[in-house]
Amino acid sequence: MDAAVRAWLVSQLGASTDLADLDTRYTRLGTSRAVALEILRERLAALVHDQPSTLSVSGVVSLSFAENIKAIERQIESLENGEPPAPDDPGATEPDDGVPDGYGIIQLIERPRR
Numbered sequence: 001m002d003a004a005v006r007a008w009l010v011s012q013l014g015a016s017t018d019l020a021d022l023d024t025r026y027t028r029l030g031t032s033r034a035v036a037l038e039i040l041r042e043r044l045a046a047l048v049h050d051q052p053s054t055l056s057v058s059g060v061v062s063l064s065f066a067e068n069i070k071a072i073e074r075q076i077e078s079l080e081n082g083e084p085p086a087p088d089d090p091g092a093t094e095p096d097d098g099v100p101d102g103y104g105i106i107q108l109i110e111r112p113r114r
Contacts, residue, residue, distance in 0.1 A: 001027075013036060013040070037079055047068060
């Protein structure tokens with residue numbers, strides 16, 4: 001795993017992510033997108049199954065993890081759709097913005113005055 005892939009994974013998963021774990025998963029899975037999806041699915045499963053989504057003590061405190069669950073689901077969906085592009089995605093090194101490399105020439109022509 002190179003520095004660009006590691007930086008992309010940290011930007012997707014947070015700075016507290018264990019880098020040794022990322023290296024191990026990247027070796028096993030082969031792509032940064034697969035690593036990010038696996039970790040996010042584990043986090044989602046932990047939120048959904050290990051604790052209640054809402055907790056209320058009448059008149060004292062109310063706590064909800066519903067928005068966190070929705071946010072992780074949206075991030076997983078985005079990654080599955082290929083957004084944002086990862087450095088090791090196929091074709092990531094080729095520009096696909098439709099703009100050719102190099103210089104172009106523009107001819108400026110004066111408009112007739114009214």
